[in-house]
Amino acid sequence: MNLLKPLGDRVLVKVRKEEEKVGGIVLASNAKEKPTSGEVIAVGAGAVDYNGKRMPIDVKVGNVVWYDKYSGTSIKYDGDEYLVIRAGDLLAVED
Amino acid sequence: MNLLKPLGDRVLVKVRKEEEKVGGIVLASNAKEKPTSGEVIAVGAGAVDYNGKRMPIDVKVGNVVWYDKYSGTSIKYDGDEYLVIRAGDLLAVED
Amino acid sequence: MNLLKPLGDRVLVKVRKEEEKVGGIVLASNAKEKPTSGEVIAVGAGAVDYNGKRMPIDVKVGNVVWYDKYSGTSIKYDGDEYLVIRAGDLLAVED
Amino acid sequence: MNLLKPLGDRVLVKVRKEEEKVGGIVLASNAKEKPTSGEVIAVGAGAVDYNGKRMPIDVKVGNVVWYDKYSGTSIKYDGDEYLVIRAGDLLAVED
Amino acid sequence: MNLLKPLGDRVLVKVRKEEEKVGGIVLASNAKEKPTSGEVIAVGAGAVDYNGKRMPIDVKVGNVVWYDKYSGTSIKYDGDEYLVIRAGDLLAVED
Amino acid sequence: MNLLKPLGDRVLVKVRKEEEKVGGIVLASNAKEKPTSGEVIAVGAGAVDYNGKRMPIDVKVGNVVWYDKYSGTSIKYDGDEYLVIRAGDLLAVED
Amino acid sequence: MNLLKPLGDRVLVKVRKEEEKVGGIVLASNAKEKPTSGEVIAVGAGAVDYNGKRMPIDVKVGNVVWYDKYSGTSIKYDGDEYLVIRAGDLLAVED
Numbered sequence: 001m002n003l004l005k006p007l008g009d010r011v012l013v014k015v016r017k018e019e020e021k022v023g024g025i026v027l028a029s030n031a032k033e034k035p036t037s038g039e040v041i042a043v044g045a046g047a048v049d050y051n052g053k054r055m056p057i058d059v060k061v062g063n064v065v066w067y068d069k070y071s072g073t074s075i076k077y078d079g080d081e082y083l084v085i086r087a088g089d090l091l092a093v094e095d
Numbered sequence: 096m097n098l099l100k101p102l103g104d105r106v107l108v109k110v111r112k113e114e115e116k117v118g119g120i121v122l123a124s125n126a127k128e129k130p131t132s133g134e135v136i137a138v139g140a141g142a143v144d145y146n147g148k149r150m151p152i153d154v155k156v157g158n159v160v161w162y163d164k165y166s167g168t169s170i171k172y173d174g175d176e177y178l179v180i181r182a183g184d185l186l187a188v189e190d
Numbered sequence: 191m192n193l194l195k196p197l198g199d200r201v202l203v204k205v206r207k208e209e210e211k212v213g214g215i216v217l218a219s220n221a222k223e224k225p226t227s228g229e230v231i232a233v234g235a236g237a238v239d240y241n242g243k244r245m246p247i248d249v250k251v252g253n254v255v256w257y258d259k260y261s262g263t264s265i266k267y268d269g270d271e272y273l274v275i276r277a278g279d280l281l282a283v284e285d
Numbered sequence: 286m287n288l289l290k291p292l293g294d295r296v297l298v299k300v301r302k303e304e305e306k307v308g309g310i311v312l313a314s315n316a317k318e319k320p321t322s323g324e325v326i327a328v329g330a331g332a333v334d335y336n337g338k339r340m341p342i343d344v345k346v347g348n349v350v351w352y353d354k355y356s357g358t359s360i361k362y363d364g365d366e367y368l369v370i371r372a373g374d375l376l377a378v379e380d
Numbered sequence: 381m382n383l384l385k386p387l388g389d390r391v392l393v394k395v396r397k398e399e400e401k402v403g404g405i406v407l408a409s410n411a412k413e414k415p416t417s418g419e420v421i422a423v424g425a426g427a428v429d430y431n432g433k434r435m436p437i438d439v440k441v442g443n444v445v446w447y448d449k450y451s452g453t454s455i456k457y458d459g460d461e462y463l464v465i466r467a468g469d470l471l472a473v474e475d
Numbered sequence: 476m477n478l479l480k481p482l483g484d485r486v487l488v489k490v491r492k493e494e495e496k497v498g499g500i501v502l503a504s505n506a507k508e509k510p511t512s513g514e515v516i517a518v519g520a521g522a523v524d525y526n527g528k529r530m531p532i533d534v535k536v537g538n539v540v541w542y543d544k545y546s547g548t549s550i551k552y553d554g555d556e557y558l559v560i561r562a563g564d565l566l567a568v569e570d
Numbered sequence: 571m572n573l574l575k576p577l578g579d580r581v582l583v584k585v586r587k588e589e590e591k592v593g594g595i596v597l598a599s600n601a602k603e604k605p606t607s608g609e610v611i612a613v614g615a616g617a618v619d620y621n622g623k624r625m626p627i628d629v630k631v632g633n634v635v636w637y638d639k640y641s642g643t644s645i646k647y648d649g650d651e652y653l654v655i656r657a658g659d660l661l662a663v664e665d
Contacts, residue, residue, distance in 0.1 A: 003189055007154070007182075007186060012187065049621075051620070066574065066654075073186055084161075084186040087577075090577050092582065094573055095573055098284055099282040100284075102283060105282070145241070147245065179281040195377060196376065197377055238341060240335045242334060263376055265351070288475055289475070290475050291472045292438055292445075297472065333429075333435050333436060335431070336431065358471055384568070388533065390567070392567065428531060431526065464541075464566040464567055479665070480665050482663060483628065483658060523625050525619055525621070527619055527626075548638055
């Protein structure tokens, strides 16, 4: 889905469908809560700081990231769920 | 509709009438919710940063952009719906 | 009405009496809602930025501007309605 | 009433007693609402910006200024009403 | 009461006991409302601005100052009432 | 209790057990309200300003400080009560 | 659990299971309240300041830190509880 390019400091994440036990990580959520991790599909150009410079984004395409379940705006595409979320709202990335 | 020029960091978007399935993208909305994408018709000069410089706007006329359904102010013109929205509130642009 | 000079980043707008169909533009309002456009009558000196410099105002006397119906403070003068509004709250200007 | 010197970016305004029709200006208020204009009696030294410099105040003693009826703190002195108000809350000055 | 030294941009004010008619000034308060003026007893070192410099405080020990009745934190000492208040919350100083 | 080192612009205060009449100071509190003063036990390294520099903290170990009763987070240790509080929330220091 | 690397100014903390009396410290909490201390497992790269520089984080892997019980987002992993929390929300570190 290279159709959508996130803007500014946002990234596009493909949400992991059902609660995948990756190395045992469960982000404080039980089965019925929305999954809160997924793979980065696209990264914006970054926000512009007070001096007009682009600020870095610390994740790249392919990273698996974790986020609070209420962040971002969700997008459905061909049956899959995606999320447009600000990089600053991402909690952690899987090493 | 080149009559209206958006001000500051705003852009003018012509809203896509009914939910157009473009490459399968449905922005987390079902039929009865307001469509949340459209084509950029005009772009402002950009906001002024703390040092008096214009800040860049990352979209241009002709781009198709996606946004949260509650952003911006809607305008009706000759039966079409337009939206005046801040560039910072745009989520993504179709590549 | 050159009696009132707006202060800082504000402008003085003479509100268009009833909903004038200018080139078909109706700012998302129906008959009973407050008209939301008008002509710029006077422009302030601009706000002062963090470095003590005046910031530019992107509209000038004579422009027709559009704004959200809840912005600014309205003033009545000789039966006409005027609005004192911050330039940053103006949405667009008619080309 | 040169007894009180306003501090920072504030100015001291002597409020016009009843609704004086000055050149027909009625600040969107009817008889029973608080009058919203008056004469500048004293001006503060100005606020200090991020670089420690005083910021300019765009009105001077003797100007007649207009403001939203809910701004500032009112002071009674010898039967007259005064208002201590931040310069940034002043809407316009009579030319 | 030189026991307490205010911190940062705060000043210590000894509150005038009952409503003293000083030159006729009554800060929009009637008998039953809290008095809102008093004498400056001590002044802090000033707040630190973004560049690490101390910002000036425009009042000094001995000045009589006026403030909104809800500002600051009150302190009782030997039967007298004092107020610890930020300099920025002071409205005016008696000349 | 040198076990806990406060972080950033915070300080660790040992709260004065019951209302000690020190030179007559009672911080606007009566017996049933929480005591609001205490001795500084440890001081953080200071917050970092916009230019990456540490900002000064105006109190040092051994000072007796006063603060609003709702500030900070309280800690119990060996029967004593301590408070972790931001230096900016301290009102005054006893000379 | 080196699987998760916190982002920006966040740190990953392994929460101390039940209320461990370490040197008598009980962070204002009784048995039934959530424990509010734990060991730092991983540290982010730091937030970016206005000039694009990374800001320092004052704790390192292995430190035992204290925090308000409502801060951060909790993560469960192999039966243990972890917390992703901003460094600025940490109150103190055990020396």
